[in-house]
Amino acid sequence: MNKIIELSKNEYKDYPLEYSYVTKYFYHVSVKQRKDIHVTIKRKKFLRKQEKTFTDFLFQNYVEQPQAFGIFDKKKLIAVIEGSIESWNNRYRIWNFLVDKKYRREGLGKLLFDHMIQVAKEAKARALVLECQSCNDPAISFYLARGMHFIGLDTISYTNHDIDKKEVRIELGMRLE
Secondary structure, eight states: OOOEEEEOHHHHTTOEEEEEEEEEEEEEEEEEESSSEEEEEEEEEEEEEEEEEEEEESSOTTSSSOEEEEEEETTEEEEEEEEEEETTTTEEEEEEEEEOGGGTTSSHHHHHHHHHHHHHHHTTOSEEEEEEETTOHHHHHHHHHTTOEEEEEETTSSSTTHHHHTOOEEEEEEEOO
């Protein structure tokens, strides 16, 4: 079951990925601009657990030369990661990364993530990067434990009210030297 298979773009183009996670925490982003710009990011607890869901799709046209890898249980795709080299700056970006709820905490995410680090290194990428919602505390914790660090944010990536919604785009990355 732990065999990583490269997924064919012809077969998996527009394959839906149903993301779902429960979070107790979020990273509160505050930006104050006067003479200087002051940005603070603090981990805070929600009043109640939050369940977040959204759908994304593999092999989207905006991704430059995507590669996707999956792990199957029999014929069911239970874990997937997709990435591509950003040729303009020689970084490898993870676009999608999902482990089916029933299979979480079994090490599949770590296997796929480590595999993607090797793919990025083989592509001679200088860094590995990804985005994550500031409210996806389980994912942020996973990425930090894998050696990624904060590299930036975008306060109007998803809507014009990301800070108020506690869903700011956080960029994480690691050097691959």
